[in-house]
Amino acid sequence: MPVNPATPGVAAAPSAGSSPVAHHTITLTVNGTQRRMEVAPWTTLLDLLREQMELTGTKKGCDHGQCGACTVLVNGQRINSCLALAVSKDGAEVVTVEGLAMDGTLHPVQAAFIEQDAFQCGYCTPGQICSAVGLLKEGHARNADEIRELMSGNICRCGAYPNIVAAIEQAMQQAGGSAR
Amino acid sequence: MIRFSYSRPGAVGEAVQAVQADAGAKFIAGGTNLVDLMKYDVERPRRLVDVGALPGLDRIEEADGGLRIGALVTNSALAYDARIEQRYPLLARAILSGASPQLRNAATTGGNLLQRTRCYYFYDTGTPCNKREPGTGCPAINGVNRIHAILGTSEHCIATHPSDMCVALAALEATVEVTGPQGERSIAFADFHRLPGEHPEIDTTLAPDEIITAVRLPPQGFATHHTYLKLRDRQSYAFALVSVAAVLEMEGDTIREARLALGGVAHKPWRDPAAEALLRGGPATRERFAEAAALILQAARGYGDNSFKIELARRAIVRALSQAAAGTPQPVADKRIA
Numbered sequence: 249m250p251v252n253p254a255t256p257g258v259a260a261a262p263s264a265g266s267s268p269v270a271h272h273t274i275t276l277t278v279n280g281t282q283r284r285m286e287v288a289p290w291t292t293l294l295d296l297l298r299e300q301m302e303l304t305g306t307k308k309g310c311d312h313g314q315c316g317a318c319t320v321l322v323n324g325q326r327i328n329s330c331l332a333l334a335v336s337k338d339g340a341e342v343v344t345v346e347g348l349a350m351d352g353t354l355h356p357v358q359a360a361f362i363e364q365d366a367f368q369c370g371y372c373t374p375g376q377i378c379s380a381v382g383l384l385k386e387g388h389a390r391n392a393d394e395i396r397e398l399m400s401g402n403i404c405r406c407g408a409y410p411n412i413v414a415a416i417e418q419a420m421q422q423a424g425g426s427a428r
Numbered sequence: 429m430i431r432f433s434y435s436r437p438g439a440v441g442e443a444v445q446a447v448q449a450d451a452g453a454k455f456i457a458g459g460t461n462l463v464d465l466m467k468y469d470v471e472r473p474r475r476l477v478d479v480g481a482l483p484g485l486d487r488i489e490e491a492d493g494g495l496r497i498g499a500l501v502t503n504s505a506l507a508y509d510a511r512i513e514q515r516y517p518l519l520a521r522a523i524l525s526g527a528s529p530q531l532r533n534a535a536t537t538g539g540n541l542l543q544r545t546r547c548y549y550f551y552d553t554g555t556p557c558n559k560r561e562p563g564t565g566c567p568a569i570n571g572v573n574r575i576h577a578i579l580g581t582s583e584h585c586i587a588t589h590p591s592d593m594c595v596a597l598a599a600l601e602a603t604v605e606v607t608g609p610q611g612e613r614s615i616a617f618a619d620f621h622r623l624p625g626e627h628p629e630i631d632t633t634l635a636p637d638e639i640i641t642a643v644r645l646p647p648q649g650f651a652t653h654h655t656y657l658k659l660r661d662r663q664s665y666a667f668a669l670v671s672v673a674a675v676l677e678m679e680g681d682t683i684r685e686a687r688l689a690l691g692g693v694a695h696k697p698w699r700d701p702a703a704e705a706l707l708r709g710g711p712a713t714r715e716r717f718a719e720a721a722a723l724i725l726q727a728a729r730g731y732g733d734n735s736f737k738i739e740l741a742r743r744a745i746v747r748a749l750s751q752a753a754a755g756t757p758q759p760v761a762d763k764r765i766a
Contacts, residue, residue: 269433289434289476292463312464313531325504325533331463332534335434336456336478379530386529388508397761400664401528 274338279347294329316402319375326382345374364415368406493647499538522596538640545587574733585628598689598697608638621696650675655751668692672748712753721745
């Protein structure tokens with residue numbers, strides 16, 4: 249797997265022979281705080297969050313949109329931040345795992361993950377939790393089968409799937425069932 | 429990732445001009461396939477022209493009894509649109525059988541049509557590939573080819589088109605609306621993707637400086653007799669080994685109209701007019717379905733690892749036609765084959 253060095257914030261030297269590439273100024277609201285930042289065109293949202301904003305809760309797993317460890321909510325929707333160019337998200341509202349708790353109270357999904365023991369090593373957990381928050385908001389899952397199907401974009405190498413599904417079921421029940 | 433410059437034009441015309449002016453430029457929208465390919469060095473654009481925020485292309489509108497789907501409508505928005513669910517359930521189910529929710533939230537309608545093959549050799553820049561570097565050869569033909577094509581292949585390429593959505597759009601006979609330097613034109617879905625032939629590096633009949641603006645669905649949605657049956661190595665979040673979109677119009681036990689499109693077996697969603705003609709006007713029996721399957725697979729060729737696909741496709745066609753005729757489409761979340 250090719251390594252994708254984190255280069256955000258550094259005006260990387262353009263490859264030999266090509267003209268210098270301009271950086272772009274973007275505005276993002278991250279976990280409720282608006283920030284203006286300089287980004288290189290090739291900086292992914294994931295690298296921006298981790299390297300430039302020090303929000304390392306969001307994890308880099310495969311870096312190819314296959315594992316879901318990098319899942320964040322952009323304008324309320326869960327996406328793979330590793331496949332999103334930060335520059336293309338100018339003006340967006342981003343919520344990461346660091347932004348889910350309110351005034352020291354865990355988000356119901358976070359609390360349910362603890363109560364149901366829904367993780368082992370924890371590496372996939374921020375992505376699992378952000379993905380589950382997105383799933384609840386979407387309101388398309390009505391039972392365990394549908395939770396499993398709609399969480400299929402988040403891989404857990406430890407195999408904590410049964411407890412992850414239980415945690416999401418618990419959070420769903422607390423939220424009053426699915427939206428439809 | 430390679431270094432590139434980036435611009436975000438405000439209108440379709442500007443976007444077309446920007447790509448026309450620079451042979452190293454590419455459009456980007458959802459980016460779920462292109463950014464991945466750039467990380468693997470398979471795609472090396474000098475400039476990205478971001479069309480993801482172009483105004484007016486993210487709507488689904490009524491059009492001549494059918495629907496006009498803007499090119500920037502995300503896969504999620506399309507699959508869960510009430511009009512699609514009710515009038516074109518085949519399309520909704522095909523979309524939901526592909527990728528993951530995160531990817532479907534980012535991926536667009538236009539981008540889905542333009543995604544590249546997942547052939548291992550195409551992705552591996554350490555190996556030759558006629559699709560990536562024309563003239564270097566195709567290691568898949570005598571190599572590892574479990575996921576590869578059995579129909580419409582050439583001596584230069586046996587890659588498959590990976591989309592589920594496109595298989596449904598082929599069966600529904602959608603139309604692709606595009607805009608280029610010469611203006612607008614429409615492309616019938618069957619003519620949009622091409623077979624590899626002598627030029628596997630070219631996936632579609634879209635010119636590099638043309639942009640997809642919409643996909644149009646004709647009025648007939650086959651909401652009663654349809655199924656999307658997808659068979660794969662893993663039950664979720666995997667590409668099809670074989671998939672079948674089947675839609676029928678029934679009159680009692682007689683088939684009035686039949687359309688079949690196969691995914692995972694060719695360089696494009698595969699349709700066979702002769703097999704559809706055989707089904708039309710005939711009884712909805714397993715014997716007739718098996719005849720149609722045999723006709724479709726008459727010219728199929730296995731390359732070793734993928735030879736099992738011929739029998740798998742034959743059975744999938746019969747099963748899918750049975751599901752469609754009975755009005756019992758394959759559910760998305762329930763993995764048991766109905």
